[in-house]
Amino acid sequence: MRVTQIKSCYIGPVISPEQFIAEHFFLYLTKGTMNGFDGNKLHVLKSGEYCLVRKNHLARYNKEIADNGFEKVIIIFDEPFLKKFQAKHKTVTERAASADVFLRLKENELIPDFIRSLIPYYNRSGKVEEAFADLKREELLLILLKLQPELSGILFDFGKPEKINLEEFINRNYKFNVSLERLAFLTGRSLSAFKRDFKEIFHEAPSRWLVQKRLQEAHFLITKMNKKPSEIYLDLGFEDLSHFSYAFKKNFGLTPTALAGQQKMTGC
Secondary structure, eight states: OOOOSOOOEEESSOOOSSSEEOSEEEEEEEESEEEEEOSSOEEEEETTOEEEEOSSEEOEEEEEOBTTBOEEEEEEEOHHHHHHHHHHHTOOOOOOOOOOSEEEOOOOTHHHHHHHHTGGGBOTTSOBOHHHHHHHHHHHHHHHHHHOGGGHHHHTOOOOOOOOOHHHHHHHHTTSOOOHHHHHHHTTOOHHHHHHHHHHHHSSOHHHHHHHHHHHHHHHHHHHSOOOHHHHTTTTTOSSHHHHHHHHHHHHSSOHHHHHHHHHHHTO
16 A cells, blocks of 8 residues: 655664664655665565565665655664563564565555554654654554564564674675674674684685675676676775775776776777
8 A cells, every 4th residue: 555645754763874784674665666685685665565674684775766756664673672572562482484684574454554653743854753753663563563473583583693604695795885893793703703714715804805806796797797887886885986996996907987988999
């Protein structure tokens, strides 16, 4: 069902702008389309659809603006809130049924009804009044657990990531722009252990290897896939186009724009 009266908003604590998901959050898209990539596959969310995005994962998402704009509602389920909820409601934790980062939720009229129920609580700045924010978060969580009790196994898992296969993880996630500390945490290692294990596997320090790997991928995309530098630098983990161009020229002797121009002239 499409909701057209509600404005984009966040309910709960501020979430990190980086590509590391620090807290679980519920996402309801009211207008437009959102594409999410978790290192394994692409997830597409359209107007009127919703999902739970899981913490302690890497993800990248972008939006496609519809004719009537782009709007979303994001409700953050941070760990302190979840612990209070669990203690209050004596929630029994069930086994999680899915490992997806963008976990699509079952369709039910209770969800769009809940989204509409937020409208009276909006203030003039387009935010839900702080006094009601936790009450509405609690209401939504009660609805989600009623519809899908197995979500408790995801939401109330407060443990840290376990030690995993480093080589497999890095080869899948090297394009994400996150710190080495984040990568170490997600692979279940201290920073020193991460650096040591990384060098044993890849025979190079992680910072240098990651940059080289991204630049090699950029070279391939420009020369073999005819991609424009402006189309690829963000997806390869570079913060801005100028930084990407500088690193590329330092490594290959010419800028990515110059390389793309050469490819265009030769027709390769």
